[in-house]
Amino acid sequence: MRERDLYALDAIGQIETHLQTLDSLDGRLERVPLWLPARGLRRQADEARRMIDGMRTRLERRVVVTLIGPSGAGKSTLLNALAGEDELSPTGHDRPTTRRPVVLCDDPAEVDQLLGPLDETQVQVRISHGTERLRHILLVDTPDTDSTQQAVHLPLIREMVARSDVLLCVFDARNPKRRDHADLMAPMVRQFHGASLVAVVNQCDRLDHRELTETIAPDFEAYLADAWPILPQAILLVSARRHLQQPRWDPQALPRHDFDQFAVLRDMLVNTFGRPGFGPDRRLANARQIQTYLTGQIRREARQDRDTLAVTARQITAARQQALKQAVEGLQRGDQRMALGVHARLYQALAQRWTGPVGWLVAAWSRLILFGSGLAALVRFGNPLRQLWGLVASWRQYRKSSTAIAALTDSTRINSAQLHFQRTWLTLWPAIAERLITARFDASVREVHTDADAGTGSFVHTLWADALDAEIERRADALSRFPMQLLFNLPSLALLAYAGWLTTSRFLSRDYLTGDFFLHALVTLVLVMLLSFFLLQMAVRLTAGRNPIQQRAFQVVAHAISDCPATAAKEVAEQVARVMALGEKIDA
Structure with missing residues (x-):
């Protein structure tokens, strides 16, 4: 038996252990029906069980990397830059530019792991055979978290996040410390291991270089440490538009400097997230994080009334x-x-x-x-x-x-x-x-x-x-x-x-x-x-x-x-x- 097969067996066993732990927690919550927090915690346990069960189903499938962020952060531009094609995900000034999740891949058969309760009318698939360097991952662009159609978009975003292995949280460098955006994303990032999270501060070229590196970046890191229970493995300052084939710079907002960590992000996608065998590792880590989070959440709620x-x-x-x-x-x-x-x-x-x-x-x-x-x-x-x-x-x-x-x-x-x-x-x-x-x-x-x-x-x-x-x-x-x-x-x-x-x-x-x-x-x-x-x-x-x-x-x-x-x-x-x-x- 190959070493990869043995690893898969071990991974399945670990995921089953996490599922059994969730079942045990749910059973304990079921026995306290008079305690009001138990109702919400049981719903969280059901959702956690569904997410981990989905990880078990797609254990050997491609890694799913999802971009989420508010309006104007440049998520679609970032996806196009990473893919090397300018028109894969719609961009522009009309909001929302992305009205449904956009999945970038070179094989349509790989997209079915993302559909689940969604159908093909709710997910837009873009096939690109030129993305050879991203052949081991699926890139997903999502609607804005604060769009005018938020009531429709948020359920789609949450469904895509639940089926993701890596989360790229995109922020606008001109106003990265938006409390509403950080608070909305906090429950989502709790579902991921820190190594599965990357904070991307886009459009950094529009700010003064010194202010960006000496003030904005450190303040933003401290802000995330306070707002989120889990710190991402990296906070990268990028200029996605710079890496489009036709950047189409706004004459009123030309780049102010050349500082850009886009190459670090792309290398992370290709050589870390995109390497063979990374998927099972991330899914196990995320499953463990989901169980740890739910266990801690139950304990915190109970200790509040202890x-x-x-x-x-x-x-x-x-x-x-x-x-x-x-x-x-x-x-x-x-x-x-x-x-x-x-x-x-x-x-x-x-x-x-x-x-x-x-x-x-x-x-x-x-x-x-x-x-x-x-x-x-x-x-x-x-x-x-x-x-x-x-x-x-x-x-x-x-x-x-x-x-x-x-x-x-x-x-x-x-x-x-x-x-x-x-x-x-x-x-x-x-x-x-x-x-x-x-x-x-x-x-x-x-x-x-x-x-x-x-x-x-x-x-x-x-x-x-x-x-x-x-x-x-x-x-x-x-x-x-x-x-x-x-x-x-x-x-x-x-x-x-x-x-x-x-x-x-x-x-x-x-x-x-x-x-x-x-x-x-x-x-x-x-x-x-x-x-x-x-x-x-x-x-x-x-x-x-x-x-x-x-x-x-x-x-x-x-x-x-x-x-x-x-x-x-x-x-x-x-x-x-x-x-x-x-x-x-x-x-x-």
């Missing part, structure tokens, strides 16, 4: 946490059943862990909490109606306790949490929305709070239920360790062992104990068990009394809220983060 968005992001986080805390507090406000529910749920957890005599009482107590005082009324002697009412009261107490336990994680509490959340969020969001609009977000962000975010209540409810269950289980585990169970069960077990030993020994010796012994032993055992259970209740009260379980659960929920993903304005918060990320260094 400080405001950083403050806004913190405000959104703080507002979300404050609203969630209010939602969590809404779970406990005005609910007297919570303490009863936690108490009953804790003893249920203890009943599952405790064994031995005290464990039996814990299990009995966990059931007694459910039925309450109604069960005591049921077993009283006396009025049958009172006993019947005790049965009803027992059932009511059971329902009350069961409801209290269920209320700890009841889904009906979601409404209260949701209400507290929305009330706080509606208060905080307007100020955040105005700051977002300052950072060039769409005004529709003012209405983002109307998104009910119905999942907030469920989210808070889940956090609360999980935290409360975990805390109850943790306290139950702490109160059910083996040493503690042994400590509280030991008196009852010792008494049982002692009574059992006496009973067994007397039984084996046929010296049977009386019924009073067993009655007293039973009473003593019950008293010891009740005392042990009472002491256990005291321990439970010390460790779990006065709502420490709820308080600890709320602390856990509050900590979880600080680390939880966004629930309110989630999409807005994510877009804020994405825009801020665009302001950082973008990997190409």
Whole structure:
């Protein structure tokens, strides 16, 4: 395989990389639709992709050198002088002299790379077989950038520039520092590598030589450095008319000196731009410049809003946490059943862990909490109606306790949490929305709070239920360790062992104990068990009394809220983060 073919493969690979980078940038911009600059930047990305794709298509085609400039700068005269023929591109005093792009070449087949969306009626082709020295390039003359038909001409100029490899920016030496012309050309020159740009100051023979070289040229170079983001590789002072076959000098404007850099420009076209292999080099450099420019443009736009968005992001986080805390507090406000529910749920957890005599009482107590005082009324002697009412009261107490336990994680509490959340969020969001609009977000962000975010209540409810269950289980585990169970069960077990030993020994010796012994032993055992259970209740009260379980659960929920993903304005918060990320260094 020839070295040229290998180079072409490498060039295609590099261009594909640039296209993929543009696709990636466009995808990132697509994900921030609320950020207003993203719309214009995406259009720029589309145009950049089209331009680079065109470079890939014509990678091995001739180099396209395009002349652009304002009225009176002498672009057509310069093209004729470079081609060596006076009438290739129309010249004269009538404006505009060039009404459509003029392409100079020796092979019409090479012009199709310039047409693209244009047709042959919009591009004038001039065939010249005498331009042997320019056989590797296409010279393009464009309409004036400031003509009276600018609305028609500018789209044609931009289309030709997008398909060019080298740009000759032509200025009138008598007034080169025209701000309107420099500003109009600035977006175009950004698309080119500096080595693909040449500034040509034409008609320099009409100015004093010393003033031209010592004042005008240095001032113009400084002017371009300030007006353009990229400096051209050369600023050449030329007199194009001098190199026509018939110059036809105006008697009122004859040359004032012989200083002229036209030969440097022509040598640049023939030996640099026109050498074989220059096209792929320039197209790769220009593709890289287009990608670099777009990447920098996106970064500059994002960095412009970065400080405001950083403050806004913190405000959104703080507002979300404050609203969630209010939602969590809404779970406990005005609910007297919570303490009863936690108490009953804790003893249920203890009943599952405790064994031995005290464990039996814990299990009995966990059931007694459910039925309450109604069960005591049921077993009283006396009025049958009172006993019947005790049965009803027992059932009511059971329902009350069961409801209290269920209320700890009841889904009906979601409404209260949701209400507290929305009330706080509606208060905080307007100020955040105005700051977002300052950072060039769409005004529709003012209405983002109307998104009910119905999942907030469920989210808070889940956090609360999980935290409360975990805390109850943790306290139950702490109160059910083996040493503690042994400590509280030991008196009852010792008494049982002692009574059992006496009973067994007397039984084996046929010296049977009386019924009073067993009655007293039973009473003593019950008293010891009740005392042990009472002491256990005291321990439970010390460790779990006065709502420490709820308080600890709320602390856990509050900590979880600080680390939880966004629930309110989630999409807005994510877009804020994405825009801020665009302001950082973008990997190409």
